[in-house]
Amino acid sequence: MSTTDSCCTCATLLTDVKVPYDAESEKPLLHNRRLECCSRQICATCQYQNPRFQSYCPFCQISSGPSALPKDGLRLPPSYTRSPQSSSRGRAESPPPSYADAITPRRLPDPSTGTAPPRHTEDTLHFVGSQDSLQSLSLAYKVPVPTLRQHNNLYSDQLLVARKWILIPKSHYTGPSLSTPPNPDEEERKTKLRRWMVATKCADYDVAALYLKGSDYNLDLALQAFRADEEWEKNHPMHGKGKDGDGRRQRLGTGGSLAGQIS
Known part of the structure; x- marks a missing residue:
């Protein structure tokens, strides 16, 4: 020693x-x-x-004495990489399971991905409206709020706003849906409005609706019209430095984007 x-x-x-x-x-x-x-x-x-x-x-x-543990000790967890010994013996190790395989079709998130509602499901399909909340849906379908969260993979009540539809579990409700399916044409118009606002970085909904209506909801034409107007306003700035008869400053124009002129 x-x-x-x-x-x-x-x-x-x-x-x-x-x-x-x-x-x-x-x-x-x-x-x-x-x-x-x-x-x-x-x-x-x-x-x-x-x-x-x-x-x-x-x-x-x-x-070294009587024990419930294995004689050679605890074995290490299996490796996901193919070892030389396994390849030499001709045994191919299976790859790790895919994360997507563990998600059932009803668990797929709907918001922002455009995922369509499931065609074959035994649950009741509810299309989420602007006034819906987990508490109101719980009262309408008599389903506990925790069950709605778990069944639709909702970790927070605020996530319902981004959903287009949710599933009401058949274990609690088997009747017809209490919602109205959305109009495909209206959904397409809303999608174009959002894309226009993102492309132009203009967050004014009224301005977006004005340009899209003027182009018959042709997104490319609406974007071209907005950029043409922006270019014209950039080359022809508006000056509002005059004064009226009362001595107060008179605002002749706001300049900048069309959103400022409408507001």
């Missing part, structure tokens, strides 16, 4: 360990133990305080 050897559990130098003795015979009850599996040492004090260490290695998880 070296003078620098220490216990692998309490980190006490083995030379400083107080070995427990029998009060009657004054013989040592235990001795420092060297583990056969990894050559570490456990002091007599740790073995006395925790009798399991007398026949067990806490690092290799191997027991």
